Amino acid sequence: MVAVAGAGAASSTVGADRAPDDARNPGRAPGWSARRLLDRMSLAEKIGQLFVSRAYGHAATEPDPADAEKNLELFGVRTAAELVSRYHLGGIIYFAWAHNTRTPHQIAALSAGLQQAALDSGPRIPLLLSTDQEHGAVARVGKPATLLPGAMALGAQHGATGSADDARLAARIAGAELAAMGIRQDYAPVADVNVNPANPVIGVRSFGADPGAVAELVAAQVSGYQEAGVAATAKHFPGHGDTETDSHVGLPVMRHSRAVWEELDEPPFRAAVQAGVDAIMTAHIVFPALDPSGDPATLSRPIVTGILRERLGFRGVVVTDALDMAGVRQKYGDDRVPVLALLAGCDQLLNPPDLGLAYRSVLAAVESGELAEERIDESVLRILELKARRGLFDDAGTSAGEVDTTVGIPEHLAAADAIAAGTTTVLANPAGLLPLDASAAPRLLVTGADPLSPSGTTGPPTAVLARELTSLGCRATAVPPARAAAAAPGHAAVLVCTYNVPEGEDPQRTLVASLLATGVPVIAVAIRNPYDAARLPACAAEVATYSWTDVEMRAAARVLTGAVRPAGRLPVPVPGRYPLGHGLTY
Numbered sequence: 397m398v399a400v401a402g403a404g405a406a407s408s409t410v411g412a413d414r415a416p417d418d419a420r421n422p423g424r425a426p427g428w429s430a431r432r433l434l435d436r437m438s439l440a441e442k443i444g445q446l447f448v449s450r451a452y453g454h455a456a457t458e459p460d461p462a463d464a465e466k467n468l469e470l471f472g473v474r475t476a477a478e479l480v481s482r483y484h485l486g487g488i489i490y491f492a493w494a495h496n497t498r499t500p501h502q503i504a505a506l507s508a509g510l511q512q513a514a515l516d517s518g519p520r521i522p523l524l525l526s527t528d529q530e531h532g533a534v535a536r537v538g539k540p541a542t543l544l545p546g547a548m549a550l551g552a553q554h555g556a557t558g559s560a561d562d563a564r565l566a567a568r569i570a571g572a573e574l575a576a577m578g579i580r581q582d583y584a585p586v587a588d589v590n591v592n593p594a595n596p597v598i599g600v601r602s603f604g605a606d607p608g609a610v611a612e613l614v615a616a617q618v619s620g621y622q623e624a625g626v627a628a629t630a631k632h633f634p635g636h637g638d639t640e641t642d643s644h645v646g647l648p649v650m651r652h653s654r655a656v657w658e659e660l661d662e663p664p665f666r667a668a669v670q671a672g673v674d675a676i677m678t679a680h681i682v683f684p685a686l687d688p689s690g691d692p693a694t695l696s697r698p699i700v701t702g703i704l705r706e707r708l709g710f711r712g713v714v715v716t717d718a719l720d721m722a723g724v725r726q727k728y729g730d731d732r733v734p735v736l737a738l739l740a741g742c743d744q745l746l747n748p749p750d751l752g753l754a755y756r757s758v759l760a761a762v763e764s765g766e767l768a769e770e771r772i773d774e775s776v777l778r779i780l781e782l783k784a785r786r787g788l789f790d791d792a793g794t795s796a797g798e799v800d801t802t803v804g805i806p807e808h809l810a811a812a813d814a815i816a817a818g819t820t821t822v823l824a825n826p827a828g829l830l831p832l833d834a835s836a837a838p839r840l841l842v843t844g845a846d847p848l849s850p851s852g853t854t855g856p857p858t859a860v861l862a863r864e865l866t867s868l869g870c871r872a873t874a875v876p877p878a879r880a881a882a883a884a885p886g887h888a889a890v891l892v893c894t895y896n897v898p899e900g901e902d903p904q905r906t907l908v909a910s911l912l913a914t915g916v917p918v919i920a921v922a923i924r925n926p927y928d929a930a931r932l933p934a935c936a937a938e939v940a941t942y943s944w945t946d947v948e949m950r951a952a953a954r955v956l957t958g959a960v961r962p963a964g965r966l967p968v969p970v971p972g973r974y975p976l977g978h979g980l981t982y
Contacts, residue, residue, distance in 0.1 A: 400569050400624065400807075433521070434773060439762060440484065442769075442773065443484075443762070444483045444484025445780070447483060447754065448487035448526060449479065450488070450491060451488055452476070453494070455509060456510045457509055457513075463494075470750075476506075476510060477513035480510055480514050481516070484519075489525075490527040500541055500803040504576065504798075508794045511578070521780070521783070522783060522792035525580055526579060527574070530601055531544040531547075532544075533924065537574070537577070537579075540803065541577075542569055542803070542812050543812065543947055545816045545819050546600055546942060548601070548603060548926075551968075552964035552967050555977055561616070562815045570621070575625045578794040580625065581626065584628065585614050585630060585668075586598065587614045587635075589638075589660055589663075590602035591637055592637065592640065595636075596641070597639070597644065598637055600924055600942050603664075604976075605976060606967065606976060611666070618672065627675055630664070630677070631678075631717070632678065632717060633704055634657065634683055634686060634693055634703060638660075643680040643722070646723060648723065649683075650682070650685075654686065674712050675782070676712065679723075680693070681723065694740065695736040695740050696740055700740040704741070712778065713743045713779055715744035716742050717746065718747040719749065719754070730748065733748070733754075734754040734757055735766065738761075738772070739767065744775075816947045820939060820951045820952050820960075821926070822937070824929070824937055824980070825936075825937045827917075829917050830937050830955075832865075832870065832889065833957075837870060840871065840889055841880065841889075841890045842858045843858060843875050843911075844894055844895075858893050861891065861949045865956065877907050889918070890914075892907060892921065894908075894922050894923065896924050919937040919956070920935040920937070921952060922938070926966060927970055929974065940966070958982060961982055
């Protein structure tokens with residue numbers, strides 16, 4: 397087991413970018429309790445605690461001019477600090493596209509500035525700063541922070557070892573680094589059981605298709621994050637793993653019966669609750685077997701209160717998925733959605749499209765009697781208790797020193813590589829082409845898909861794979877797909893990176909066919925969903941990496957050359973080709 401720097405430790409006070417001492421240690425007087433704090437809060441302050449908003453800019457008080465103008469347009473203030481003060485916000489969510497996550501030191505300084513703004517106003521309640529740092533396909537914080545294998549890659553490793561230890565370690569490392577930057581809530585792990593190859597939004601973000609394995613890995617990651625002082629958030633309740641619509645752009649419908657839900661979708665969330673998860677995020681999906689009203693789960697009292705609270709016994713914080721997503725906005729207006737979410741039993745209202753409208757709507761609902769103030773108190777108390785449990789009332793600060801000793805340190809990077817080594821899955825090797833004999837310095841061509849890389853990776857995946865193969869003794873060159881067939885002759889093999897190959901005609905399928913026609917052996921490397929193998933012509937070898945980050949490309953290169961024996965096992969079946977648990981070794 398690798399030691400995790402900073403896990404569970406109090407923040408250092410070294411560094412010029414830290415918050416002032418009063419921001420770091422707001423303190424709890426003898427006899428302090430969340431209930432006593434709640435009793436001193438005004439209604440406006442209570443409502444503010446319910447909201448977690450985006451804010452533009454890399455700094456709390458001095459954003460770039462364009463970000464200041466964007467804040468002014470959306471919120472009527474120029475800075476994130478002013479936004480926190482105006483609405484008494486409970487939290488801020490960080491996004492790369494909002495320019496919040498440039499570097500670890502910048503993130504830590506932003507966190508310190510935002511905490512200072514919260515503690516300079518109103519009831520002096522620290523913020524719960526959050527982000528989506530799932531790793532793999534979704535990572536808001538990039539290099540030089542440690543990037544770890546994502547969920548399905550960890551599922552492949554678990555399939556080989558039967559152990560969730562590496563999943564727990566990955567979460568502890570991720571949590572320790574987030575905490576060092578002041579981010580104390582992570583919207584992870586994904587608890588959805590991905591049983592639909594056509595799922596456009598979950599896929600490799602899930603640990604797999606076996607509910608028992610997913611439950612074990614979810615529980616392990618909940619423990620890992622929270623051991624590091626970060627609130628884990630299991631998502632997307634009641635389960636988003638068998639949908640064919642992306643809730644960012646539409647309203648998915650889950651067709652599972654109640655019995656199927658209990659067998660397939662429920663176990664990971666039950667495991668998260670039993671592991672003591674701090675928060676659970678709702679899904680913007682319609683689930684007729686659980687609530688025939690047609691309301692999305694986020695707005696469904698039968699689902700949030702009846703099932704999550706009463707059936708599963710969850711007593712923590714329920715956070716909505718982002719309220720600017722289309723899935724929650726189709727049936728009701730933006731003024732009604734936050735009110736209905738609270739009536740359903742949700743606590744945190746995440747990223748409403750119009751924060752001012754959402755805030756005023758909740759306030760008006762309380763004043764009209766539609767929402768009882770006691771109902772607001774229930775949610776605020778849960779939020780305050782979560783903040784206290786994560787130590788924010790004792791030390792909400794960050795420091796340059798802690799960033800330096802925790803984020804992207806050699807021990808964490810080595811652990812990421814060690815974990816990734818067991819994830820790459822060899823699906824087919826009929827002629828024994830693998831492992832490639834690196835000692836003979838074979839000429840290799842690398843081509844195919846180059847999706848946008850998660851923040852901070854070192855280049856397109858084809859270039860990274862070629863570089864890593866070359867470092868192991870091969871002579872590998874990356875070329876664009878348009879030049880690949882012409883360049884293939886004279887090479888020992890062509891490696892084609894594929895990315896979510898759809899059914900029917902597709903340029904990736906055409907590329908593979910054109911390369912096969914050259915007579916040069918073709919190795920297909922599925923760099924996201926492993927389902928690509930069923931949608932391509934048979935190749936000399938087929939490999940799945942589950943992600944296209946640097947750590948997975950390094951692992952793939954080591955497996956391809958035999959520097960590491962392949963160990964990964966499919967955590968999902970590939971229909972028509974490979975069963976759950978399939979994987980070859982040398």
